[in-house]
Amino acid sequence: MAAKPKYLTIANQLEQDILIHKYQKQLPHLDQLALIYQTSKVTIVKALSFLQYKGIIKTVRGHGTIILTATEIELAKKDNANEHVGFTERIKNSEFLTSNIISFDLREPTEKEAAFLKIGKSEQVYDIIRQRLLNDFPVRLEYTIMPVKVIPGITKAVLEKSIYGYIENTLQLKVGRANRTFRADKSDAYDQLYLKCAKTDPVFEVEQVCFLSSGLPFEYSQTRNRYDQGELTLNQV
Amino acid sequence: MAAKPKYLTIANQLEQDILIHKYQKQLPHLDQLALIYQTSKVTIVKALSFLQYKGIIKTVRGHGTIILTATEIELAKKDNANEHVGFTERIKNSEFLTSNIISFDLREPTEKEAAFLKIGKSEQVYDIIRQRLLNDFPVRLEYTIMPVKVIPGITKAVLEKSIYGYIENTLQLKVGRANRTFRADKSDAYDQLYLKCAKTDPVFEVEQVCFLSSGLPFEYSQTRNRYDQGELTLNQV
DNA sequence: GAGTGGTCTAGACCACTAG
DNA sequence: TAGTGGTCTAGACCACTCC
Numbered sequence: 001m002a003a004k005p006k007y008l009t010i011a012n013q014l015e016q017d018i019l020i021h022k023y024q025k026q027l028p029h030l031d032q033l034a035l036i037y038q039t040s041k042v043t044i045v046k047a048l049s050f051l052q053y054k055g056i057i058k059t060v061r062g063h064g065t066i067i068l069t070a071t072e073i074e075l076a077k078k079d080n081a082n083e084h085v086g087f088t089e090r091i092k093n094s095e096f097l098t099s100n101i102i103s104f105d106l107r108e109p110t111e112k113e114a115a116f117l118k119i120g121k122s123e124q125v126y127d128i129i130r131q132r133l134l135n136d137f138p139v140r141l142e143y144t145i146m147p148v149k150v151i152p153g154i155t156k157a158v159l160e161k162s163i164y165g166y167i168e169n170t171l172q173l174k175v176g177r178a179n180r181t182f183r184a185d186k187s188d189a190y191d192q193l194y195l196k197c198a199k200t201d202p203v204f205e206v207e208q209v210c211f212l213s214s215g216l217p218f219e220y221s222q223t224r225n226r227y228d229q230g231e232l233t234l235n236q237v
Numbered sequence: 238m239a240a241k242p243k244y245l246t247i248a249n250q251l252e253q254d255i256l257i258h259k260y261q262k263q264l265p266h267l268d269q270l271a272l273i274y275q276t277s278k279v280t281i282v283k284a285l286s287f288l289q290y291k292g293i294i295k296t297v298r299g300h301g302t303i304i305l306t307a308t309e310i311e312l313a314k315k316d317n318a319n320e321h322v323g324f325t326e327r328i329k330n331s332e333f334l335t336s337n338i339i340s341f342d343l344r345e346p347t348e349k350e351a352a353f354l355k356i357g358k359s360e361q362v363y364d365i366i367r368q369r370l371l372n373d374f375p376v377r378l379e380y381t382i383m384p385v386k387v388i389p390g391i392t393k394a395v396l397e398k399s400i401y402g403y404i405e406n407t408l409q410l411k412v413g414r415a416n417r418t419f420r421a422d423k424s425d426a427y428d429q430l431y432l433k434c435a436k437t438d439p440v441f442e443v444e445q446v447c448f449l450s451s452g453l454p455f456e457y458s459q460t461r462n463r464y465d466q467g468e469l470t471l472n473q474v
Numbered sequence: 475g476a477g478t479g480g481t482c483t484a485g486a487c488c489a490c491t492a493g
Numbered sequence: 494t495a496g497t498g499g500t501c502t503a504g505a506c507c508a509c510t511c512c
Binding site for chain 1: 496
């Protein structure tokens, strides 16, 4: 018995069929698909709504289910919004991402940080600055603030590995939602030093607040990306 | 009879109830909600999955439906990814957005443009450069390329009003998906001139390809935002 | 094991598109 | 008006969490 729900199995099968051009511009009718997959209409609808979400098809009420053009499907796959989730820790395929800890302190939060993390002014936070290198070339500078109360026991050893791994495996906490803001900014002296960028080079900044699945904020961070090493692509309706 | 499907009506009602703290940390069980709203369980599930998508609740199989913290809900509402859809034309509440046409020409596309727009090298395109001002202050510089064949009849009068309005109302075409890439870049001489920014100021660039609902690409554009006037916020899981 | 969310069915009916 | 996608029901059963 497949662990996957039937509608996902059907969605994946349909996706394959679309990719090999088994269907041309349109899929068969819902009833026909229900017959083909020996299932009910509602299940087919669910499968199709998943494919629509993925940017592969488009349903038009009263008309039919249209397969998007190859160009649209191709671009939809460039969407990397989810790769920025846990951006701090994500390692891309076979690339060599390393950390260089620039500083690691304990202190009280600023007013802004306390507000973002919903903590009192006297509750201590870790103040972590890390340089991230991709194949030995600096790509990001990360300023991370975390409340000690929420994420206890961070050490240099943890920072050198993965904070997220520590949170999920050692502390057995689950990471939930995140809120990220992307913007351009001027580079400052630290950027120039640690990103090896010119004085006139901008940086691509990602400011984020991350929550545990319990709803507790556990990280406020600012990531300064070399402007030639970070961009975000979205596919939208 | 409400034009809205029942599950949306229920979702909106539940959202209101959550906002006025009618429920504390958790919603009633599915069966209970089905009873309350005199509907079937599946409809309730659909309503909840919509609220989950909106970032208001979180369903946990085997446990219940949890209301996210006020902080999370608040941040979820800052997501402005969809405001960047039709960014070129969207006018914010009661703000005064105007256009200043810097140039408007017809020419053949570059190789890159032809590739993005899926047209031949000899098919003419409009080449439009517009400065956008918010309350008389320059905020964006837009470079827009459109194939004449796809969007015929563009004039300066159209540009001064709204290209999207012309496409949808006059040409009766429907706008479909868009693919956008956000990045930081150095400002160039034009940015400095038309965005009134300093030589060292960066710009926040949005590069996009837009499609008609038919799947035909109709616009390739690069929008250069003053770095203090444009940012993108996403809320993710 | 009790409780709760998720999936699935078969069929009715609604809403929209297009000729 | 015919064809097609969307919603809805009532109830069965599955999958997961927590005690």
